Amino acid sequence: MPDVGGIASERLRSFIERIERLEEEKAALAADIRDVFAEAKGTGFDTKVMRQVIKLRKMESNDRQELETMLELYMAALGMIPSSGVDQNEAAE
Template structure:
C-alpha cells in the first residue's frame, strides 16, 4: 500500500509529524479540561445568582446581548419587533 492510498502512513512513518500531532492533541485535551473547569465555575456563579433571587435566563440574555455591538443589537431588536408585529404579538 503506498502513502497516497493511506494518508495516515505519512504521519505514522514520520516521527516529527507524529510528535507534532501528539502535541496538538495534548494541547486540545488540556484546553478541554480548562474549559470544563470554567463551565463548572460559571454554573456555580449562576447557582449563586439564582439563590440571591435573580432570573438566570434574563442574566444569560443580558450577557449574550453585551457581546454584540450597539448597531447589531438594534438591528436584531428591529427585526424581532417587525416579526412580532407580523404575528400580532406586539
C-alpha cells in the same frame, strides 16, 4: 519517537496533549460559570434573562439594534405588541 507514515509523532502528540489540557480547562470554566449562575438564581435573579443579556452584550451595537427592530416588527405583526406605526399588512409580507 520517529516519524510514522510521514507524520511527526512527537509534534502530533504535543498538539493532542495541549488540546486535551485546554478541554479540561474549558470544562472547569464551564463548571465555574454554572456555579455563578446558580448563585445568581439563589439570589433571585432570572438566569434565562441574564443569559440573554450576556448574548446581547457580545453583539455589536448596530447588530443589536437591528435584532431589536426585527423582533419588534415580528411581534407587532403577530399582534403581540401594539403596532409602532407599521402597517399590519405590510409587516405580514
